[in-house]
Amino acid sequence: MEDRFAGIREFVAAVDGGSFTAAAQVLGVTGSAVGKSISRLEARLGVQLLHRTTRRIDLTTEGEAYLGSCRRVLEELEQSEAYLATGHQQPVGRLRIDLPTTFGRRHILPALLALGERHPRLDLSISLRDRAVDMVGEGIDIAVRIGTLGDHADLVARRLGEQHLVICASPAYLQRRGTPLTRADLASHACLAGWRRGNRPAWLLRNELGETALQEIHARHELADGDALLQACVSGSGLAQLPTWLAGEALRSGALLPVLPDIAGAAMPIHVLWQKTWHMPPKVRVTVDELLRLAAADSAVFAAAA
Incomplete structure (x- = not known):
């Protein structure tokens, strides 16, 4: 045979x-x-x-x-x-994980590296990017995604929490340019936006009915990295819509001030995803469990962890 x-x-x-x-x-x-x-x-x-x-x-x-x-x-x-x-299941082998760039680097990577230290036979391959990936086609075992998920029959998802957005600016910028009071005021302000190939600059804003939708903005500066966007906002370059997990420290210290709270407070779900199989490998199970534990323990970052 x-x-x-x-x-x-x-x-x-x-x-x-x-x-x-x-x-x-x-x-x-x-x-x-x-x-x-x-x-x-x-x-x-x-x-x-x-x-x-x-x-x-x-x-x-x-x-x-x-x-x-x-x-x-x-x-x-x-x-x-x-x-x-x-006699018991140990996480063994290489685990391929895909994370959102800034969120993953700041809030998930340290926990994954600590997990690797606790399990010497667990090897990690971690990519950081802010685009959707074909998990099956690219051989990704686990991914963390921020935003609404599509329908993928070959994937399993668990909600980790929510990302909340706030529009903010530095005190120096607001003193120089004034504080925007309405949605229409954004047209006369320097706006900062994240940059992604093929996408026009847009913020996620709420309307009078409480519904959220993307609204195109005229962006003076576009920055592809979240930390760079935060730095530009703190330095006084303009208004930025930032997640609270990124801007929280600057808001608490007064380095940034929130503006337009009635339209800025959009929320986006955070999920962990993995490939659906008949048997969940120990390396996947222990990592998903660790991410769920992290989300439950850090409500300041994961906001509404489930």
Whole structure:
């Protein structure tokens, strides 16, 4: 009977090591044995997984698509073996996590690094970006997202809390330019906005019925990083709509003052998402549990954690 798993470990080791020789050293076999095992795997699949030259190996398009599945198979096998060896489920293997840039760096990354210290066999690959990702296609195990979620049948979501927005400015800016009192006043003020490719500058504002909607603004400055946006606002460059988890310290100290509270107080949900599987791997479970614990303990950041 043909072994459907034959060659997978060699394939992943060769990609990670960059050569058959490096894979052979890890696996304790010869380089030629690694090469033959991968060739048999390619023949069984009917596709070429690697481009081979005398100096290096590179993934083909098919190989890149297959690599993620192979990694997950090997990681689940490692987790199962750890469970059998220890008698209880330990988080083992590499966990790929995608976080919102500023929020993730400020409020989630420290907790994840501490979690890694408590679990020496848990390895983390963390990306920080403010765009939607294809979790399944990009092999992301866990993501934290701010905003309304779409309908994804292959993902599970748990609410962590809410992000609340406030329009604010420095005392120096308000003394120089005056305090806006109505929505129409925004047209005569220097507005600061986050920058994202392909999106026009906009703030999330409330109308008279309490409904929130994006309203385009004329932005004097656009900044792609939340900390940079906060710094520009504190320095007196203009008005900014900022989340309270970012502007809270500056508001408490008086470095920023809130304006237009009747239209500025929009809220956006914060969720943790992970891929739906028949068995939740221990590395995913322990990390989701840690994020839920963090949200419940830090109401100043997660506002309305559930």
